[in-house]
Every structure is written in structure tokens, then in C-alpha cells.
Amino acid sequence: MSPLRLAERLLQLIPVLLGISVIVFAMMALTPGDPVQIMLGDSLADQAQRDSLRRDMGLDLPVVERFFRFLGNALTGNFGLSFFHRRPVMDVILERLPATIELTLVAMLIAIAVAVPLGVIAAVKRNSLLDRIATVGSMLGVSMPGFWFGILLILLFAVNLHILPVSGRIGFGYEVKMATGFVLIDTLMAGRLDSFLDALRHMLLPAVTLGLAMSALLMRVTRTSMLEALSQDYVTFAEAKGLSRLRVVGRHALKNALIPTVTVAAIETGSLLGGNMIIETVFGWPGLGRLVVEAIFSRNYPLVQAAVLIYATTYVLLNFLADLLYTVLNPKVRL
Amino acid sequence: MSELLGIRGLRTTFPTRHGLVRAVDGVDLDVRPGECLGVVGESGSGKSVTFLSVLGLVRPPGRVEAEAITFLGRNLLSLAPTEIRAIRGRDIAVTMQDALTALNPAFTVETQIVETIEAHEPGIAKGEARARAIEMLRLVGIPDAERRLAAYPHQFSGGMRQRVMVAIALACRPKLLIADEPTTALDVTIQSQVLDLIDDMRSELGMSVVLITHDLGIVAERCDRVAVMYAGQVVETGPTAEVVASPIHPYTQGLLRSMPSLAHLDAPLVPIDGTVPDPTRLSDGCRFLPRCPHAVEACARPIALHAVSPDRAARCVLVEVAQ
Numbered sequence: 001m002s003p004l005r006l007a008e009r010l011l012q013l014i015p016v017l018l019g020i021s022v023i024v025f026a027m028m029a030l031t032p033g034d035p036v037q038i039m040l041g042d043s044l045a046d047q048a049q050r051d052s053l054r055r056d057m058g059l060d061l062p063v064v065e066r067f068f069r070f071l072g073n074a075l076t077g078n079f080g081l082s083f084f085h086r087r088p089v090m091d092v093i094l095e096r097l098p099a100t101i102e103l104t105l106v107a108m109l110i111a112i113a114v115a116v117p118l119g120v121i122a123a124v125k126r127n128s129l130l131d132r133i134a135t136v137g138s139m140l141g142v143s144m145p146g147f148w149f150g151i152l153l154i155l156l157f158a159v160n161l162h163i164l165p166v167s168g169r170i171g172f173g174y175e176v177k178m179a180t181g182f183v184l185i186d187t188l189m190a191g192r193l194d195s196f197l198d199a200l201r202h203m204l205l206p207a208v209t210l211g212l213a214m215s216a217l218l219m220r221v222t223r224t225s226m227l228e229a230l231s232q233d234y235v236t237f238a239e240a241k242g243l244s245r246l247r248v249v250g251r252h253a254l255k256n257a258l259i260p261t262v263t264v265a266a267i268e269t270g271s272l273l274g275g276n277m278i279i280e281t282v283f284g285w286p287g288l289g290r291l292v293v294e295a296i297f298s299r300n301y302p303l304v305q306a307a308v309l310i311y312a313t314t315y316v317l318l319n320f321l322a323d324l325l326y327t328v329l330n331p332k333v334r335l
Numbered sequence: 336m337s338e339l340l341g342i343r344g345l346r347t348t349f350p351t352r353h354g355l356v357r358a359v360d361g362v363d364l365d366v367r368p369g370e371c372l373g374v375v376g377e378s379g380s381g382k383s384v385t386f387l388s389v390l391g392l393v394r395p396p397g398r399v400e401a402e403a404i405t406f407l408g409r410n411l412l413s414l415a416p417t418e419i420r421a422i423r424g425r426d427i428a429v430t431m432q433d434a435l436t437a438l439n440p441a442f443t444v445e446t447q448i449v450e451t452i453e454a455h456e457p458g459i460a461k462g463e464a465r466a467r468a469i470e471m472l473r474l475v476g477i478p479d480a481e482r483r484l485a486a487y488p489h490q491f492s493g494g495m496r497q498r499v500m501v502a503i504a505l506a507c508r509p510k511l512l513i514a515d516e517p518t519t520a521l522d523v524t525i526q527s528q529v530l531d532l533i534d535d536m537r538s539e540l541g542m543s544v545v546l547i548t549h550d551l552g553i554v555a556e557r558c559d560r561v562a563v564m565y566a567g568q569v570v571e572t573g574p575t576a577e578v579v580a581s582p583i584h585p586y587t588q589g590l591l592r593s594m595p596s597l598a599h600l601d602a603p604l605v606p607i608d609g610t611v612p613d614p615t616r617l618s619d620g621c622r623f624l625p626r627c628p629h630a631v632e633a634c635a636r637p638i639a640l641h642a643v644s645p646d647r648a649a650r651c652v653l654v655e656v657a658q
Contacts, residue, residue, distance in 0.1 A: 233436035239392055240431075241451040241503065242424030245416075255441040331487040332440055 009323070013316060020312040021074060025067050028305050035059065038299050039083055079306035084298050089306045093288060097310075098181025099169060100280070100287035104272045106184075106203055107210035112265060115215040119222025119261070123230060124249055134219060141216030146275075150209040150282040157205060165202050167284030174198040206283040210276055214268055218261060225260045229253040259329045266322035270315035338365040339511055339543050340389070340427075344402035347381070347388045354615035358384045358397075360567035363640060366511060371537060371544040373554030373575060375590070376564035377611060382547045385564075386513045390427060391419050407510070425455040428509035432516035434496040438488035444472070444499055445484040451506045471502040474539075475532055494525035501532060508540050515547045530557055551590050555579050560646075563587050566612050566622040569640060573647035583649040585627045621652065629653060 036054050045053075054060050057080075058069055073079065079089035122131040157164040165171065169183055174195035176187050184203070187196035229235065230253050238252040277289035284290075288307060295303040327333050347359035359381040366372050374382045388399040389411065404411040406426065411419060423429075431437035439447060448468035453459060465484070472480035475498040488496055497517065504512060514533055518526035534557065537544050546558055554561050554575060561578050563571040563586065571584040582588045589607035596602065609626035618624070620635040627634065633652045641654045 233431055233433065234439040236387075236392055237429070237431055237437040237500075238439065240390060240423055240429040241454065242420050242422070242507075243450060243454050244420065247450070247454075252439050252442075256439070259441075330441065331443075332489050 009320065013320060016316050017313060020316070021071055021309060022067070024305055024309050024312070025070050027308070028301055029063060029066070031301065033299075035301060038301070074306075074309060079309075080302040082295075082300055082303045084295070084300045084303075089302045092291065092303065093306055093310065095181075096286060096288045096291045099183070099285060100273065100276065100289055102182045102184065103203065103206055103210065103276065103280070103285060103287060104269060106207040107214065107272060107276075108265065108269050110207055110211035111215035111218055114211070115218035116222050116258075116261065118215075119219040120226050120249065120254060120257075122219070122223045123226035123257075126227065131223075134223070138216035138219045141212050142220075144212070146209055146213060147278045147282050149212060150205065150279055153205045153209060154283075164205055167202075169202050169286055170195065170199045171202070206276075206279050206285050209283075210272060210279050214265075214272060217268065218265055221264045222257060222261045225257040226253060229257040232256070255329065259326060262325050262329060263322045266318050266325060270318040273314055273318075274311045337367060338405075339368045339407065340364075340366040341403065341405040342385070342389060342401065343404070344400075345385060345388055345404065346400045347384050347393055347397060348400075349397045351615065356614045357567050357617055358614065359388060360617065362564075362567075362569050364562055364569060364572075366543050366545055367560075368510075369537075369541060369543055370559045371534075371546060371557060373558030373561040374545060374547045374564060375549065375551050375554050375561060377549055379566075379611060379614065380564040381567040382564050383515050386429070386515070386545060386547065390423050390429065390513075391416075392423075421455065424451055424504075424509070425507045426509055427511045427513065428504035428507070429513045430497075430500050430504045430515060430517055433520040434500040435488065435493070435520070437500055438496065438503075440488055443485055443487055444468075444491075447488075448472075448484075448503050448506050451503055455507045467506065468502075471506050472499070474505075474536070475499070475502040477502070493521055494528060497521060497525075497529050498532060501529070501536065505536055505540065509542055511543045511545065512537070513545045513547065516549070517546070518548070518550075518553065526553075551579075551594055563590070566617060567614070568622060568650060570623065570651070571647075571649040572640075573643075577647060583643060583647070583654060584623075584651050585629050585653075586623045587649075589626075621650070 035057065036050055036059065039053065040050065051060075058066060061069070077090045079093075081087065082089045082092050085092050118134050122134040125131055154166055158166040170187075174187070174192070176183075176190040176192050176195050179186050179189060183199045184196060187193075187199050230249070232253075234256075235248060235253055238248045243252070276285075276287070277293050279285070280287045280289035281293050288310075292304060292307045294300075295307070342362055342364040345359050345362040345364075346357070349356040349358055358379075362381070362385050364372075364374075364385070374385070376382050384393065387393050388401075389404055389406075391399070391411070393399050401412060406422065411422070414422075438444075445465065445468055448471060449461075449464045452464045452467055456464075468484060469480050472483060477483055477495060477498055483491075488499065491499060497520075501517075512533070517529055517533060521529060530553065533544060533546075536542070546554065548554060558575045560573065561571075561575045562569050563578070563584065565586050571578060571582065571587045578587060579591065582591055586607070589605075592605040593607060595604060607626055612618070612622055612625070618635070619637050621627070621630075621638050624630050624634045631652060638650050638652060640648045640650045642648045643654055
């Protein structure tokens with residue numbers, strides 16, 4: 001894709017993001033309840049103090065002006081103070097975001113590592129026992145609620161077998177100085193293999209739980225697109241050229257079959273990011289998802305607002321990334 | 336043994352919901368060294384499946400059975416998968432009807448030529464394989480070959496794409512090229528260019544060509560011998576000139592009558608009445624029986640391919656009677 005076309009595509013994202021910010025702002029503006037009342041709670045502040053706080057927060061301004069203030073602040077990453085933490089919302093979020101990104105990426109890797117080979121084998125050995133098992137398995141994977149499967153895993157591997165930790169991100173004895181915020185990278189950078197392995201053990205159950213539903217979906221997509229690719233003339237022609245079966249399946253069919261798979265994977269990563277609130281809560285994972293759940297229960301509106309905006313923006317950007325990947329994989333498509 | 340490829344008693348069947356489809360049913364064919372054999376027939380007559388069967392490219396649940404399929408004296412039926420794979424592309428190459436679907440859209444032309452060369456000459460240097468790829472593109476008349484190597488199939492015009500496919504097929508200098516409807520997907524003006532190219536390559540590489548087509552005109556123009564197929568069987572074979580001048584089988588006669596001729600533009604075209612039989616309900620007798628103007632009672636029993644002269648044969652009762 002030419003840089004110009006890329007810039008054009010990026011510009012097209014602006015109205016989408018603007019729309020999201022309108023919705024997020026409206027969500028807060030329309031929520032019943034007075035933020036000042038929530039902040040001050042049952043404290044003994046008098047009316048003058050309440051009015052002054054209202055002015056400080058800009059809540060006395062007309063709604064349109066408040067929106068543009070919100071937008072301007074949001075662009076600079078300023079989402080106000082977290083009621084609960086008494087610190088800037090962005091600081092609190094940035095502290096938690098790496099844990100969520102790390103978990104999501106590892107879950108995604110697990111999902112791809114499981115789904116693509118299984119989908120390919122299921123397609124190549126269509127209607128075999130293995131294909132049937134994979135199909136039933138993927139149906140189970142899609143329909144099993146993540147929190148329930150997660151709890152089952154905890155019961156089996158942590159409670160009964162004692163081979164994996166119940167929750168958390170890393171054991172107490174293994175903590176290392178955070179540099180990137182990604183614990184798997186930080187432990188390696190610190191040269192602490194023991195810490196790395198401990199972090200990996202903590203990562204395993206939540207990542208598998210999160211990756212399972214995704215891998216089930218990806219496997220279906222891979223199998224279907226692989227079947228489609230295998231029936232194409234170019235596969236027969238590749239075989240007629242005397243190429244090995246591995247090359248015909250693994251290169252000629254797979255590269256074409258991966259086009260839909262990669263697109264779905266990139267889009268699904270967005271929903272993983274947003275959808276891991278439950279998983280993070282079940283596994284006590286100190287990420288953004290759990291932070292948002294806590295914020296919702298404590299009516300910490302600025303934080304919820306910022307998180308929703310971040311989720312939505314990430315989702316939009318991942319969709320954009322999916323489009324980019326699509327053009328890389330499919331030479332016929334030029335954006 | 337004079338033939339390059341010999342097919343004896345080939346049967347290819349596909350189980351379907353509506354019953355067993357006998358796509359190829361007892362085909363005997365020979366391809367001689369250096370010749371161009373035309374295989375003519377309507378869609379579904381089993382032309383393509385015959386040669387896919389020879390190369391072991393019929394996909395399950397399709398089944399291939401034959402008394403023998405010999406290539407250069409080796410029985411292809413008894414070969415291991417790796418041995419038959421070594422023959423595909425190196426000794427027997429294939430071009431398909433539509434290069435747009437036969438070439439992989441996700442790979443450059445370079446990848447698709449080079450991988451063929453590498454498959455049959457393991458250990459060949461990357462640069463040498465690339466040089467061979469450029470040479471092949473030049474040979475088939477692609478201008479600016481070196482630059483075009485990096486292009487994807489969709490970036491070529493229809494005719495050029497067909498040439499690319501021919502270049503890939505011929506990259507390992509095969510002894511036999513099976514050209515499956517090489518011109519059907521092309522404009523008339525480009526058709527003859529591609530056929531000329533195949534002719535040139537045949538004399539240049541000294542290979543044999545099987546030209547699969549539904550166009551008897553192309554066969555008459557280009558092929559030394561012809562085999563006419565109908566409903567999964569060969570109904571007539573012989574030197575093209577003789578078959579065209581004096582067709583024996585009523586189906587061949589019908590085909591020729593239904594062809595427009597430049598010499599007799601005002602002569603009416605006579606279509607063959609009726610339709611091709613349902614492939615799941617083929618009779619044991621002559622399959623052309625319901626459409627044949629000369630049908631007699633004896634046509635209902637199995638008919639074998641009878642030699643009329645040392646070089647000609649037809650699957651018809653009339654020949655039997657004459658003998």
C-alpha cells in the first residue's frame with residue numbers, strides 16, 4: 001500500500017473515533033446521579049463547597065462545551081482524576097494496561113498455535129475421526145462460558161494437582177523491576193529465568209481459558225477456508241507440477257486459506273481485549289479488565305469512561321490492522 | 336513398444352448422492368513419441384478426468400482402476416506416491432483450462448516456476464533456478480521477462496497468463512504435455528497464438544502433446560491423431576486427416592456436421608439431436624444409441640472398440656457388421 005493511501009485510510013478512522021467519543025461522553029452525561037454527590041459521598045461538605053467542586057470540574061458549563069473540553073483532554077490523555085485512587089485516570093490505566101495486553105497476546109498465540117494446525121488437519125482429513133473430534137471440540141470451546149472453564153482449570157491444576165498457581169501474575173518471591181510492563185519480557189531482561197518461569201506458570205491458565213474460545217472460532221474459520229482452497233484449480237495444478245503434499249497443503253493452500261483466518265484473528269483480538277474482564281476477575285489478574293470491573297462497582301466514572309474509549313479505539317485500530325494484513329496476504333487486494 | 340504413454344482399460348468412478356458416476360469407463364489410448372494427440376468430446380465426456388487419472392490427481396472419493404497405465408515402459412499404477420510425484424511436472428506436465436484459477440493468486444510467477452524446478456532438481460542453486468525461470472518466460476514470449484518474474488498472476492493479461500502457465504509446465508522439459516482446453520478461456524485472436532506456442536515448444540523440446548479440447552476444428556488443424564470421446568468412452572481414434580475426411584462413428588459424423596466450415600458458409604449446421612446421457616445411468620450398450628440415426632437392435636449390447644485399419648478404430652456395431 002502506498003504511504004498516501006495509508007494516510008487516507010488513517011484519516012478515515014477519525015470520524016469513527018469521534019463518534020466513539022461522542023457516545024462515551026453521552027454515556028457519562030446521561031448517567032443518572034450527580035458526580036459531585038458521588039465524589040463527596042456523605043461527607044459534611046456544605047453547598048458552597050459542593051458548588052465550588054462543581055465549578056472546578058467544569059460541570060456547570062453547557063453540555064456542548066463540556067464535550068469539547070472532554071475531547072481536548074482525551075486527546076492529550078487527560079481523563080481526570082480517578083475518584084478511588086485520587087490519581088490521574090491515565091496513570092492508573094497505564095499501570096494496568098501492559099498486563100492485559102500481555103495476557104491477550106499470549107492467549108492469541110495459544111489460540112493460533114492450536115487453531116491453525118488443527119483447522120488444516122481437519123480440512124485435509126475431512127470427515128475423518130480427527131475432523132469430527134475437532135469439530136465437536138470447537139463447538140464445546142465456543143459454547144463453554146470462559147469463567148466456568150477457568151474455574152474448572154483452577155480446580156484441576158491449582159487446587160487438586162497443585163502444579164499451577166491459583167491466581168495473580170507472579171509469585172511474591174519472584175518480583176522483578178518492571179521496565180516494559182510485560183512481565184515475561186521484564187523477567188528475561190533482568191536475567192531471572194526462575195521469575196520468568198513463575199510468570200509463565202501464572203500466565204498459563206488465564207491465557208488458555210481466554211485463548212480457548214478464540215481457538216475454537218479460528219479453527220472453524222481455518223478449516224472452512226482451507227477446504228475452499230484445497231478444492232481450487234491452483235492446488236491441482238501445484239500437484240500436477242510434482243510438488244510435495246506438504247508444499248501443496250502448507251504453502252499453496254494455506255497461504256490463501258490464512259487470508260480470512262488472519263483477518264478474523266486480528267478483529268477477535270479486539271474483542272479479547274474487551275472481553276477479558278471476567279477472566280481477569282476469575283484469575284485475579286491485575287489488568288485493565290479487572291480495574292474496570294472494580295471501577296464500575298465503585299462508580300469510578302472517569303476511569304470507566306477512559307477505559308471504554310481505550311477499548312473502542314483499540315478495536316478500531318485492530319480492524320485497521322486486519323485490513324493491512326489482508327493486503328499483505330492477498331496480492332490481489334490493494335487498499 | 337512404440338508408445339510413450341499407454342492407457343488400458345481405465346475406469347474412473349465417483350460415488351455421488353445420485354449414484355455412481357462412471358466418468359471414465361474402459362478407455363484405451365496411446366500417445367506416441369513426438370506426436371500431438373487430440374482428445375475431443377463434450378464437457379463431461381471424461382477427457383480431462385482420463386489424464387488426471389493417469390497422473391493420480393483424481394481426488395477421493397473418486398476411484399481409478401486400470402489394467403495398465405504405462406509410461407516409458409513403467410506401470411504408473413504400481414508406483415509409490417513419491418515416484419509418481421517425480422514424474423508429474425518433470426516427465427508429464429499439465430496445463431489447465433484457465434490460468435487465472437490454475438496459477439496461485441498468492442505467489443509471484445517466480446515462486447511458481449522456481450518451485451517446480453526445485454521440486455525436480457533438488458539442490459539446484461537459487462540463482463540458476465531463477466535464470467531458468469527467466470529463460471522459460473522468454474521462451475514462451477513474455478516481454479521483459481526478468482521484470483515480470485516478480486509479478487503476480489492477476490497482473491498479466493489472459494493470453495500472457497496462459498503463456499506463464501505453459502512456461503511453468505515446460506520448465507522441466509517434459510516428454511509429454513497434457514494441454515487441457517488451452518484456449519477455451521481465451522479470446523479467439525489469442526487462441527491461435529497460444530496453440531502456435533504449444534506447437535513451437537513441441538518441436539523445440541521434442542515432446543508429445545495431448546490436446547484436450549471440445550473444438551474439432553483445433554484438432555483438425557493441429558493434431559496428428561485424434562481420439563473422440565463420448566460419455567466416458569473413446570468412440571473413435573485414428574489419424575486426424577482420415578477421421579475428419581471419413582468419420583466412422585455416427586457421433587464423430589454428427590460432430591463434424593455440426594461444425595461451421597469456412598469453405599461452405601451457406602451450408603446449414605446440423606446439430607446432434609438429443610442430449611448426453613445421465614452419467615449415473617449409463618447403459619451397457621452403445622451410449623450414443625438414443626441419439627444415433629443408424630441405431631439397430633444390436634446396439635443395446637456391449638460394444639468394443641474395433642480396429643478398422645492398423646491405425647483406426649471405432650466403437651460401433653456398423654464396424655462389427657462390416658467385418
